[in-house]
Amino acid sequence: MKAEDKILISSSTKNLKSVRDFIEQKATQYGLEQSIVNQVVMSVDEACTNIIKYTHKYDDSESIEILLKKENKILKITITYRGNEFDPNTIEVPDMKTYLKQHKVGGLGIPLIKMFMNKIELKHYQPDLNELTLIKYT
Amino acid sequence: MKINLEKKGDVSVAHITGKLDTNTALFYENEIFPLIDVQPEKNAAVQVSTALKLVLELQGMDYVSSAGLRVLIITAKKIKSKNGSLILSGMQKQIKNIFDISGLSTIFQIVPSLEEALSKI
Numbered sequence: 001m002k003a004e005d006k007i008l009i010s011s012s013t014k015n016l017k018s019v020r021d022f023i024e025q026k027a028t029q030y031g032l033e034q035s036i037v038n039q040v041v042m043s044v045d046e047a048c049t050n051i052i053k054y055t056h057k058y059d060d061s062e063s064i065e066i067l068l069k070k071e072n073k074i075l076k077i078t079i080t081y082r083g084n085e086f087d088p089n090t091i092e093v094p095d096m097k098t099y100l101k102q103h104k105v106g107g108l109g110i111p112l113i114k115m116f117m118n119k120i121e122l123k124h125y126q127p128d129l130n131e132l133t134l135i136k137y138t
Numbered sequence: 139m140k141i142n143l144e145k146k147g148d149v150s151v152a153h154i155t156g157k158l159d160t161n162t163a164l165f166y167e168n169e170i171f172p173l174i175d176v177q178p179e180k181n182a183a184v185q186v187s188t189a190l191k192l193v194l195e196l197q198g199m200d201y202v203s204s205a206g207l208r209v210l211i212i213t214a215k216k217i218k219s220k221n222g223s224l225i226l227s228g229m230q231k232q233i234k235n236i237f238d239i240s241g242l243s244t245i246f247q248i249v250p251s252l253e254e255a256l257s258k259i
Binding site for chain 2: 042112
């Protein structure tokens with residue numbers, strides 16, 4: 001089975017619900033089981049939230065494109081956006097008990113993506129184009 | 139998201155419905171944190187123990203993002219610092235799955251129903 005779908009949003013947290021609904025609808029159509037659908041929805045939400053907050057700094061004149069590709073048992077979500085290069089692979093997944101003992105409460109978004117997805121790839125094209133791909137083996 | 143507060147004896151119960159995410163986390167903070175942060179009256183003739191007992195009833199919560207998890211963690215930390223008790227009840231399967239995978243299940247007391255929460259807190 002091969003499928004491909006795309007959504008383009010302006011960079012605003014107001015659009016996160018549309019993104020979640022889109023991912024949930026398409027991932028369900030692709031035949032993914034519900035627990036995996038939820039993990040993918042949350043991962044894309046977290047990735048877009050980080051881009052909106054930290055890369056675009058809530059500038060809704062910027063945009064984010066999300067492309068879903070499902071081929072056999074591999075789901076690839078490629079998120080394309082302009083801005084500074086930031087590779088989520090540089091962030092470590094914390095042990096939660098240690099994390100809380102260190103009195104931390106934020107910065108969970110990227111660790112959650114890394115827990116839920118099998119692979120994360122970042123391609124940066126000069127001067128400022130990024131392609132962040134989240135890969136899930138289904 | 140909606141939050142309905144009620145008292146069951148000395149236990150505060152917050153029924154949370156909808157999505158706890160980056161757009162609603164501030165609303166949660168404004169509703170829940172004052173319950174924990176309330177200071178006892180300095181001039182009260184009798185100091186009564188006010189250790190907070192809080193149940194977050196999550197049967198109607200169908201989504202939580204990292205921003206939502208952040209405010210839940212802050213809630214747990216605030217309550218712990220005041221020697222209070224916190225239980226999460228009625229969590230939907232997909233939310234519980236996120237708590238389990240992320241390791242957060244190990245730091246929260248989570249029970250299936252409000253009745254069980256009220257009997258344990």
